[in-house]
Amino acid sequence: MPASLVRESEVDVLVIGAGPAGLMCANGLAKAGVNVRIIDQRPSKVAAGQADGIQPRTIEVLQSYGLAERLLREGNQMHMAAFYNPSPKGGIMRTGRAPDITAPTARYPFEVTLHQGAIEAIFLDSLSSMGVSVERPIIPTAVELDQNPIVLKDPQSHPIKIVLQHLDASEGQSETEIVYAKYLVGADGAHSWVRKSFGISMDGEQTDYIWGVVDMVPSTDMPDIRNKCAIHSDNGSCMVIPREGDKIRLYIQLTDADVLDPHTRRVDKARVTPQRLLDVAKKSFRPFRIETDGEIDWWTLYIIGQRVASKFSVHERVFIAGDACHTHSPKAGQGMNASMNDAHNLIWKLTHVLRGWADMSLLKTYEFERRKYAQDLIAFDKSFSALFSGKPRTDDNQEGVSHEEFVEAFQTFGAFTSGIGIHYAPSLVVNTTHQSAARNLVIGQRMLPHVFVRAADARPVELHDLLPADARFKLLVFTGAPSAAQLARVHSLAEDMARPEGALRVHAHAMDVLAISAGTKDDVDYTDIPEVFRSHWSKVLVDDSDMFGRTGGGGYEAYGIDARGALVVVRPDGYVAMVAPFEHHRDIDRYFESFMRAL
Structure with a gap:
């Protein structure tokens, strides 16, 4: 075919593979307004079978994208486990029952089971609502990554050249397309073409x-x-x-x-x-x-097979996710969950860099966090598989x-x-310096769910519902007791944090602010809170129960925060990034300065 007939195009992110990891990635990026394409070699989506278990943390993650409601409606909930062992009379007998999940802080303390095709359909419909569809059947046939350091360090360059073959191109249409991408995500399964193309080993x-x-x-x-x-x-x-x-x-x-x-x-x-x-x-x-x-x-x-890829990225331009970078047994229900959470970790980081909000150094934390998790998963899986398969x-x-x-x-x-215990180690985006300011909010773990009450209208709300996966950091200002002296401290804090060079102003586009008072719905007005700490009337909360005492209250105690208050930074993926007492609030400025860019 003459070169002039070969189609050429550009894209910010090309995702290869439309399984759970690829669909999660494409959906999150599209939701963030990123120019993304997703291709798959299969002519149609999964119809039955494959992976089927969604763990409590993954339900929370799906909720943060607005996708959990349908999953809960269509899926089966698993609350209890039963154990059967050999009976003295021959055959088996039940020897006990227990909760299916041991995760007391889970918002959804159960697993949901639903076949992979139905789970993928949730993503496909969400993508469709944003004008994105999986392009199929298409296979990649060649890929090149420009090695010029100047090109690689420019986050807006297109250093990846990838040749695609359209397997069902209509007559007169070119079968071959050349795509120039800023970033490439290989979510193309255990036999990943992307992984092999870049010589990444599976260990x-x-x-x-x-x-x-x-x-x-x-x-x-x-x-x-x-x-x-x-x-x-x-x-x-x-x-x-x-x-x-x-x-x-x-x-x-x-x-x-x-x-x-x-x-x-x-x-x-x-x-x-x-x-x-x-x-x-x-x-x-x-x-x-x-x-x-x-x-x-x-x-x-x-x-x-229990294997982990030797690396998860190449020059922070090519990334692999899901089965492409870790494989393990399916009985503990981790494969699809680990895959989707790889993508969840990567989405906001790519978005920040593409928007010019963050330095490319942020992308190094993807491999640092998710490869360690994958290694821990393999160690767990070996123990669990041996126990389960043993006589x-x-x-x-x-x-x-x-x-x-x-x-x-x-x-x-x-x-x-359950995914609840995933713990990311200290890094550019995890600062554990002031852990004691919120003893029970483990820095590097996901923000604990809790029901608070809105100060403006006494409506109970689950805090997780105010922490959507919208690519923004959340600053939670626990304003402490509603006394005059404490309110004076809060106003003094607000004045200093609102200075022009502070993170609250410099990175206002990348941050949402919520205030949570230790007072009651009877004695706190939302207007008591300084304007800089109330981005909207609905985002001022009190740590109290609802009007009938059925839900809410005890949040400060659950989080290990005292009446003097604290500042909590939550990452766009819902993990606690850092906490700080009021007196050390400028450490938050330094945290953001380490990887964010001023627009």
Whole structure:
């Protein structure tokens, strides 16, 4: 084809891969007004199966983008877990029940299960409402990154040249397109073309555990079929995940004899059928019956591989996210959650740099934060997978995994599996200097949810609802007790923070301000708060219960803030960036000066 017929275009961010990580990334960037394109090689979206579990922290994240309501409406909620172990009489017996999630501070203290296609549809519809659609089927065939340091250091340059092939180009239309991008995000799965193109290795190993997965509507007499079930039987392990409607998912541990070709010792999927998987599950369920009245909705096999990419970015221009940079077993329900939270971490950082709000150094914190998390995830996954895949302890096998050991691990890991315990280490965007000013708001962890009451109209509000993922930092001014002396301190603080060279003025475009008083709805007027601390009448809150005492109150105590007040900076992704007592408020100026640019 003549070069003149090859299409050429420019874009701020090109996202390759329209799975959960790519869709989250494209949606967040589009919502922030970034010029973004997303491509995928699949001709159509996922119809069934794949990942299906959304953890409590991820629900909070989706809520911050305005997407949680539909998820909660369409999905199944998992509140309780049941544990089954070998019975002295043969077969299995229930040995206990426990909360599915051990995350007492979670706003949504449960998991939501819904098949990946329905989860992706939430993003696809959101993107469509902003005029963005997944372009498919398209594959990338070549990529070049300009190595000129001057070009790379210019955040508005287009150093990435990528060649795309449109697989279903109409007659007369060029199949080939050359795209010049400022930034590239590879969210293209475990076999990532982007990762391979830049020679990024995946470090780790493959385990010997082989599992089958079946989605179906069960016919059973097992009483816990609508709870998460961890089944350890003498015939192997099995996990039950209740799903939307009447569906369930079964994770079924397989033996080498079930799946390996006896000559090559490789997994031979042709040796396995969904009915064969169900037959294996039936042995683990005895004495309970498990059948399906209808068709198997979806099924697959997998061998657990636990790997982390050696790096997550190239010159802060090319990034990888999701399965492209970490793979692990699906039984703890982390894959899709980790993937979407990679994107959530990257979205605001790219937005700030593209808008000229922040220096490109901010982009280095993506790999620093998310690679450490991925490594922690692999360490957790190895422990959990070994426990789950291990033989149960019995009179004949004292070396096996005991019920108590498994439940303790299940609950200990709760903060991790729920996503609530994700903790980013000190960096350019995490400053732990004044942690004591808000003892229970752990700097580097997500802002704790809490119900406060609006001073103007006594309406109870969940603080998380006032911290949307809109690419802006939130400054929470805990103004303390409503005494005359304390109010004088607040007004003095406001006067100094409002000076022209202060962060509150210099970065006003990138910051929203809320005030939270320790007073009651009866004794605080929203107009008592200095204007610089009340960006809107709805953003002055009191730490009190609602008019009928049903919700709210106790926020200062929950956050570990005393009556003298404190300043809390929350990042655009909802994580606590720093806290400071009034006397050290200028440390906030220095925090922003370290990576933000004055417009």
